[in-house]
Amino acid sequence: xxxxxxxxxxxxxxxxxxxxxxxxxxxxxxxxxxxxxxxxxxxxxxxxxxxxxxxxxxxxxxxxxxxxxxxxxxxxxxxxxxxxxxxxxxxxxxxxxxxxxxxxxxxxxxxx
Numbered sequence: 771x772x773x774x775x776x777x778x779x780x781x782x783x784x785x786x787x788x789x790x791x792x793x794x795x796x797x798x799x800x801x802x803x804x805x806x807x808x809x810x811x812x813x814x815x816x817x818x819x820x821x822x823x824x825x826x827x828x829x830x831x832x833x834x835x836x837x838x839x840x841x842x843x844x845x846x847x848x849x850x851x852x853x854x855x856x857x858x859x860x861x862x863x864x865x866x867x868x869x870x871x872x873x874x875x876x877x878x879x880x881x882x
Contacts, residue, residue, distance in 0.1 A: 771825070771827040771834075771836065771841070771844070771845055771846070771847075772800065772827055772829060772834050772836065772844060772846075772847045772848075772849065773829050773847070773848045773849070774798075774829040774830050774832055774834070774848075774849050775848065775849065775850040775851070776830070777850055777851040777852070778849045778850050778851040778860065779830050779831075779832060780851070781851040781858065781860070782796075782798060782816070782832065785816060786816055789816060796816040796817070796818065797816070797817050797818070797819070797820055797832075797833045797834070797835050798814065798815075798816060798832055798833070798834045798835070799814070799815045799816075799817045799820065799821075799824065799834075799835040799836075799837070800812065800813070800814055800834060800835070800836055800837070800840070800844060800847070800849075801813045801836075801837035801839075801840050802837070802840040802843060802844070805871070805876040805877075806876075807871040807876045809876075809877065809878045809879055810840075810843060810876065810877055810878075810879070811876040811877075812860075812862055812876075812877075814849075814860065817835065820833075820835035821835070821837070823837075823838045824836060824837060824838060825838055825841050842866075843864070843866050843879050844864070844866075845865075845866065846864070846865040846866065847862060847863070847864050847865075847866075848862070848863040848864075849861075849862060849863075850862075850863065862877070864877055866879050867879060868880040
């Protein structure tokens with residue numbers, strides 16, 4: 771359902787090692803929120819437990835919790851992490867997105 775690249779995993783492990791979940795198994799939770807520059811924006815969080823309605827999947831040894839209401843628009847999502855001269859950021863490659871915002875965090879989906 772969702773794929774994490776090696777670069778994304780490396781950054782998630784760095785965040786886990788320096789964050790409040792240090793020493794605890796972390797789950798990557800992905801949901802979408804309404805956005806001003808698109809229909810939706812990605813919302814990532816490291817959590818200790820998924821919500822009861824989350825759909826669980828695994829990628830590269832990580833457990834990923836997908837908010838049930840976002841499952842349709844996140845199906846096939848690939849999460850990457852890129853560093854450049856401006857810094858680092860997660861990048862999202864979503865086959866369901868018909869448009870993406872220049873910020874890289876917001877997207878639109880086609881209405882069929």
